[in-house]
Amino acid sequence: MAASAGSGPAAPTHAELRRLAVATLDGNWEHDHTVPSRTLYPHQWSWDSAFIAVGLVHVRPDRAWRELRTLFAAQWTDGRVPHIVFNPALRVGSYFPGPEFWNSAAADGAPAAATSGLVQPPVHALAAWLAHRRAPSEESARALRRLYPRLVAQQRYLTVHRDVGGAGLACIVHPWESGVDNSPAWDAPMAAVPADVAVMRAYRRHDTTYADAAHRPTDLDYARYVAIVAAYREAGYRDDGLAGRHPFLVECPLVSAALGAAEHALARIAPVVGADPGPHRDRAARITEALVERLYDPVTGTFHPRDLRTDRLIPARTALGLMPLILPDLPARQVAAVVTEACSARFGLSARMDRPLPSHDRTAPDFEPLRYWRGPSWMNLNWLLWRGLRSHGRPDLAAGLRQSMLDLVATAGCHEYFHPDTRAGLGSPAFSWTASLLLDVLAES
Template sequence: MQAIRDELDRRAIQIMRDNDRGGYTIPTHGLYPYQWNWDSAFAALGFAAFDPARAWREIEILFSGQWLDGMVPHILFHRPDPGYFPGPDVWQCRGPLPSSGITQPPVALSFARRLYEAAPALGEVPVRMLFDPMRRWIQWFLAWRQDRGAICIAHPWESGRDNAADWDRAMAAIDPADVGSYERRDLDHVHAAMRPTKDDYDRYIWLVQRGRRLGWHAPSLAVDPPFLVADPTMTFTLMRGVRDLIWLGERLGLPTAGLMHDLAMLEQGAETLWNPAIGAYDSRNVLDGAFSGTLSNASFLSWYGGIDRPELARTLEEVMAPLPYGVPSLALQDERFDPRRYWRGPVWGVLNMLVGMGLEEFGHPRGAALRAMTARLIASHGFAEYFDPRDGAPAGGGSFTWTAAVWLAWAG
């Protein structure tokens, strides 16, 4: 048993090293050749297991792409690579580094606390340097992505759950007829049955074109937004991030004024995402007020955010009962369930980890069970991007950084 664990540790470390581009890590070779925001935060946790200084470097480079208004982009295009679409020429953003014009779930805020706790002497200088940039990112979310205290996405890519069923109705309201022609590159790397559809991509690109037209100027983008959905992923990861920043600030004597108020607002916002019809947290379309009626893996992030809710534990039991490897990105019972298509059914190590960590912190036995399931999944099926939730078959890209990181930081 120990020999198997050691071998998996070795392979995970090798994947992290192979995907290291000198201070930042790509998610996987080929399909995703740049630095992605939340992938990088997971990568930092993975590095922390064997190279803590390198872990901080990952977060520092991520924040070196922060915009003047506080946003930390979802992709940093450090070096041109024609293998990914849409690249920097399509986004046309003017941050300090070439980047996308949207953000991703701010797990980096919380993982910074974890890095610090693991090695306080090493972490003190980076935390002091990053504290103000982290606060400014939080303020950016509250200024430009907030509705009734819940945090919204202005593009499906922002949630990190690109083609989740949560966005179906909000996406259907967009008419992308004038999107023009473009060439997808993801289908050169992965079978179309595992990827978002053309209808999805037309709308993803149409939203990018709108952002570009408006110069990625936040106040202009906020006028008549064509897509705005309050999302449990964003709301709970930011809530957790604010809690962890308060903890760091108190520990190091850094200014936390205002953060308690932000936290209270996010807690109220989370209430607006509780959908009694499904007994879980749900996405809410800000433009028409309707819930999406979707039980996803993000529906169970409230423990990670710091909120325990007994009804939710019952719903989680029902969703996990028929499946061996954890929380699916869409419940098996949902008629839209599609076991290989990205965020419409597959199980993802990173989401298992966030849900599981939250449950463990509240002492729910399900947390340890989820950790064991994730370990079994990776041990039997490798370090894939994501997995079929029924039998664990690997899917999407291979040798994936965040799956390696989940093994090193939590499951293994």
């Protein structure tokens, strides 16, 4: 796009954006995986690697499969895929909370690699299916055959070990497991977690060394994060008896939607690897039914997390409530309701968006445009919603969201997240999933 005389520099072309994305991913490659960034996140993160594989397959398909293979090599024997796999070459104390804090080696079923004991949204089967579909080959089919039993084990872990509510949905035991760490969705259940801010004096936070503290979770947030991990760690990261002892137990719309989308993806993968897709379709249908039954509020017309400690829906209206749109079998009533919510003043989705999609209701009194998941715009949530809009017959809104995503990177580069009004880049620069998902949206109009 050329700028008119006197209007400033021309916006980057799609080819220039693509080169930026490839350079970002190449710069973050670590011999068998991609770090999210060279500053804030020097290890391997679970759902980051899934999103990274989605984009890498367009330019480096061998790396896309190696990304997933490396992550699943650290899978626990119970099927959990840890949310962090630590790089042993980094010095102790280079990241908080590091491997010495998690002490995974002391837990039954942990891998030889040092990892965390938590999980993240299971977007990996979807990533694996998209990687194969977009660059099909005998090599990708072999990669699927290796990954398939591990992906099935991941689903089994979540739907069996983590079904605290008894309805077939996975319960998260920490806000970090949602991927949206300090979302207002967690304020109420977090307020019930006893924590002493003074405990943080024993640690050095890594994130505020590289990012403005005003843009990150607070020390009180971190004190509670530490308290929740400590409770889980002291129980050996076991999931039996969670209802009776664990301080944070929530069913999350994003995690639940990803769980259902994974079964749909596995139903696509199954014929490629010689397995029966039928059980995956059946499980997907049950997950969607449970998600609607337990997390949809007909009064607000959107999805909310359920706090299992109180057995109540959490009232905050965040972008989490839009994520069930990724389910291809979401009933028409809920599809229409989610689209209405997305197009409301709270989120501002339209065919011609004048502002990016925020991560939290921009009309809410606790909307914070600079603080992490309490308002800023994130490429991964945008991408998930974009996919959902396309699958449910809203190409007009999908096109508007796609252009908004392109505008974010054209304005600020491949940042971790973005100001929901100005599009200014926030968090870490040269962020991998932003680059990767940019490649994916560039590849499809």
